[in-house]
Amino acid sequence: KEEEQMVRFTQMNQDLLQSGMKAEIFSGILAPVSTALNNLSYTIIVGVGAVLILTGGNMSLGIISNFMIYSKQFSRPIQELANQMSTLLSAVAGAERVFEVLDAEEEVQDEKDAMELTEVKGNVHFSNVSFSYIEGKPVLKNIEIQAKQGQTIALVGPTGAGKTTIMNLLMRFYDTEEGTVFVEGKNIRNLKRSNLREQMGMVLQDTYLFSGTVEENIKYGKQDATQEEVEYAARLANAHDFISRLPQGYQTPLGDGGGNLSQGQRQMISIARVMLNNPKILILDEATSSIDTQTEQKIQEAMNVLMQGRTNFVIAHRLSTIRNADKIAVIQHGELKEMGTHQELLAKKGFYYQMYFSQFQDVSGSI
Ligand SMILES: Nc1ncnc2c1ncn2[C@@H]1O[C@H](COP(=O)(O)OP(=O)(O)O)[C@@H](O)[C@H]1O
Ligand SMILES: [Mg+2]
Known part of the structure; x- marks a missing residue:
């Protein structure tokens, strides 16, 4: 019996380790990826702007620098959202467990016509x-x-x-x-x-x-x-x-x-x-x-x-x-x-x- 428990415990630990690692990897990847995407969009704006100015298009330095600020403002909330994502996900997981408990089946219901004992003597x-x-x-x-x-x-x-x-x-x-x-x-x-x-x-x-x-x-x-x-x-x-x-x-x-x-x-x-x-x-x-x-x-x-x-x-x-x-x-x-x-x-x-x-x-x- 003790051995069975040991096996179960080890198994559960393994599962915990694996999901923990997955969660860490995921949230670890999410933040740098979104930062990289931001910086990429930055680069693209600068690059395209530069080309437009150099080719004599209808474009000024002011517009581009404005655009860069807008793009930064736009991406900041998204970045923050990504940072909060792992917190949010673990909250959802927690809620799921709470509902699991709430939904757990109660003891079998009494029969519909269940009776009550009136005089109990102890037989x-x-x-x-x-x-x-x-x-x-x-x-x-x-x-x-x-x-x-x-x-x-x-x-x-x-x-x-x-x-x-x-x-x-x-x-x-x-x-x-x-x-x-x-x-x-x-x-x-x-x-x-x-x-x-x-x-x-x-x-x-x-x-x-x-x-x-x-x-x-x-x-x-x-x-x-x-x-x-x-x-x-x-x-x-x-x-x-x-x-x-x-x-x-x-x-x-x-x-x-x-x-x-x-x-x-x-x-x-x-x-x-x-x-x-x-x-x-x-x-x-x-x-x-x-x-x-x-x-x-x-x-x-x-x-x-x-x-x-x-x-x-x-x-x-x-x-x-x-x-x-x-x-x-x-x-x-x-x-x-x-x-x-x-x-x-x-x-x-x-x-x-x-x-x-x-x-x-x-x-x-x-x-
Ligand atoms: N909730 C349970 N689920 C599965 N097996 C159980 C459970 N409770 C007891 N057993 C098993 O039923 C058998 C009898 O247990 P139990 O009635 O507690 O014995 P005792 O009280 O005489 O020591 C044991 O083999 C025990 O492992
Ligand atoms: Mg006993």
Whole structure:
């Protein structure tokens, strides 16, 4: 994968170099050429004038020198235009790219008769789901997972197995190729996207915060929340303490992407955000990176509170999460290898058993 990126990067660099060179050559040539043309016209006027005077034509030195000045005045704007040409062209090229973005296709429209879920309890069913990002390269094959209201489903498996992809299908960032995802017994293709996504909360490893105050970031998704509600959510997320210590508390502006906070703090804010939204279905991507143990513990606590009373899909790395899950779905090469509780899967002595004894049992207690 890294090599592919390298090849693409090199290719793009080559393209950039070539067009850059073309542009430079073109604008480099344009100015001297137009200067040369001017000087040429000058020479012609002088030459023709001289011949006319010498041959005794009806011509005086004054007329010729006037003519020369006129010709200069006439050609100067043209020359300037030529000089501005490259600036103009790059502006046009820029505008083209802007329009490309503006014209980019939006997500597939909702069906005309798209429905809204009324009462969501958190029942999710992946029914025989297959999917590929690129045609002919299947990423998921016949995935069958059922999550009942309030259950925690841990997704485990090697990197690239397809865990994140399963969650992408639930959020309907992509549509299934075969099979159906049901929420509350409804095919999610028949639901309004906005309505579907309102029912879900996501806490990902790398949290994106936008530039705005801490409060605005927590309120994202529930604009009409009161200050009390925001603070309550932040307390549940273990974020209230550190927010209070910020220079302007909840009104502290965050840099783009939340740059002035630590990764752990950003994650706690995103937990507060989801807490406030109070969705029935939760998608968690547990951190693998080593945040300091104290922060890590606070995050874990907050996550545990957040998971109460919801249906949770956890891309799990921590042994504690995996052990306590109602079901563990073991994914490998896009296939559901095994599913069951920790005890059941250990007793089966299959793929999970192997993974458990080769990876889970290291000192840190995570995969
Ligand atoms: N946007 C994408 N376009 C093409 N291929 C992708 C995309 N996202 C993921 N993949 C591929 O799909 C497979 C599964 O990826 P992913 O679901 O992210 O795995 P996991 O979360 O289990 O590590 C990988 O082979 C990955 O390279
Ligand atoms: Mg992933």
